[in-house]
Amino acid sequence: MVGPTHFLALSSALFFIGAAGVATRRNIVVIFMSVELMLNAANLAFVAVARGLGTMEGQVIVFFVMTLAAAEAAVGLAVILAMFRNRQTVDAGEISLLKW
Secondary structure: OOOHHHHHHHHHHHHHHHHHHHHHOOEHHHHHHHHHHHHHHHHHHHHHHHHHHOOOHHHHHHHHHHHHHHHHHHHHHHHHHHHHHHHOOOEOOOOOOOOO
Protein backbone atom coordinates (compact mmCIF):
# COMPACT_ATOMS: atom_id res chain seq x y z
CA MET A 1 0.00 0.00 0.00
CA VAL A 2 1.31 3.40 -0.98
CA GLY A 3 0.95 5.87 1.86
CA PRO A 4 1.57 9.59 2.33
CA THR A 5 5.17 8.98 3.37
CA HIS A 6 5.93 7.54 -0.05
CA PHE A 7 4.50 10.62 -1.74
CA LEU A 8 6.43 12.90 0.59
CA ALA A 9 9.65 11.01 -0.13
CA LEU A 10 9.02 11.36 -3.86
CA SER A 11 8.22 15.04 -3.38
CA SER A 12 11.44 15.68 -1.49
CA ALA A 13 13.47 13.80 -4.10
CA LEU A 14 11.92 15.87 -6.90
CA PHE A 15 12.52 19.07 -4.95
CA PHE A 16 16.20 18.27 -4.40
CA ILE A 17 16.64 17.34 -8.06
CA GLY A 18 15.16 20.71 -8.99
CA ALA A 19 17.34 22.53 -6.47
CA ALA A 20 20.42 20.77 -7.84
CA GLY A 21 19.40 21.80 -11.35
CA VAL A 22 19.10 25.44 -10.30
CA ALA A 23 22.43 25.35 -8.47
CA THR A 24 24.52 23.57 -11.09
CA ARG A 25 23.16 24.46 -14.52
CA ARG A 26 24.07 27.53 -16.53
CA ASN A 27 21.39 27.33 -19.21
CA ILE A 28 18.51 29.63 -18.30
CA VAL A 29 15.89 27.33 -19.84
CA VAL A 30 17.11 24.37 -17.74
CA ILE A 31 17.11 26.58 -14.63
CA PHE A 32 13.55 27.60 -15.46
CA MET A 33 12.48 23.96 -15.84
CA SER A 34 14.18 23.12 -12.52
CA VAL A 35 12.16 25.84 -10.76
CA GLU A 36 8.99 24.37 -12.28
CA LEU A 37 10.03 20.93 -10.99
CA MET A 38 10.45 22.40 -7.53
CA LEU A 39 6.97 23.95 -7.69
CA ASN A 40 5.47 20.61 -8.76
CA ALA A 41 7.26 18.86 -5.89
CA ALA A 42 5.69 21.31 -3.47
CA ASN A 43 2.29 20.66 -5.05
CA LEU A 44 2.74 16.92 -4.57
CA ALA A 45 3.63 17.46 -0.92
CA PHE A 46 0.56 19.65 -0.36
CA VAL A 47 -1.75 17.06 -1.91
CA ALA A 48 -0.14 14.18 0.00
CA VAL A 49 -0.50 15.93 3.34
CA ALA A 50 -4.07 17.00 2.58
CA ARG A 51 -4.98 13.44 1.61
CA GLY A 52 -3.38 12.10 4.76
CA LEU A 53 -5.31 14.56 6.91
CA GLY A 54 -8.54 14.11 4.95
CA THR A 55 -8.97 17.82 4.21
CA MET A 56 -9.20 19.94 1.06
CA GLU A 57 -6.83 22.75 2.04
CA GLY A 58 -3.94 21.15 0.17
CA GLN A 59 -5.85 21.10 -3.09
CA VAL A 60 -6.82 24.75 -2.66
CA ILE A 61 -3.19 25.75 -2.10
CA VAL A 62 -2.17 23.68 -5.14
CA PHE A 63 -4.70 25.58 -7.25
CA PHE A 64 -3.05 28.87 -6.29
CA VAL A 65 0.47 27.50 -6.80
CA MET A 66 -0.50 26.26 -10.28
CA THR A 67 -1.86 29.72 -11.09
CA LEU A 68 1.41 31.24 -9.92
CA ALA A 69 3.39 28.72 -12.02
CA ALA A 70 1.35 29.56 -15.13
CA ALA A 71 1.98 33.28 -14.65
CA GLU A 72 5.66 32.62 -14.00
CA ALA A 73 5.90 30.53 -17.15
CA ALA A 74 4.34 33.26 -19.27
CA VAL A 75 6.47 36.08 -17.88
CA GLY A 76 9.62 34.00 -17.51
CA LEU A 77 9.59 32.69 -21.05
CA ALA A 78 8.97 36.21 -22.38
CA VAL A 79 11.99 37.51 -20.43
CA ILE A 80 14.15 34.60 -21.61
CA LEU A 81 13.11 35.20 -25.21
CA ALA A 82 13.85 38.94 -24.94
CA MET A 83 17.29 38.27 -23.44
CA PHE A 84 18.06 35.72 -26.15
CA ARG A 85 17.14 38.23 -28.84
CA ASN A 86 19.46 40.84 -27.30
CA ARG A 87 22.43 38.65 -26.36
CA GLN A 88 22.07 35.61 -28.70
CA THR A 89 22.70 33.22 -25.79
CA VAL A 90 20.81 31.53 -22.96
CA ASP A 91 23.88 31.00 -20.77
CA ALA A 92 23.38 32.54 -17.33
CA GLY A 93 27.05 33.48 -17.07
CA GLU A 94 27.00 35.39 -20.35
CA ILE A 95 23.93 37.43 -19.59
CA SER A 96 24.74 40.34 -17.32
CA LEU A 97 21.98 42.83 -18.08
CA LEU A 98 21.93 44.20 -14.54
CA LYS A 99 25.68 44.91 -14.48
CA TRP A 100 27.37 48.01 -15.90
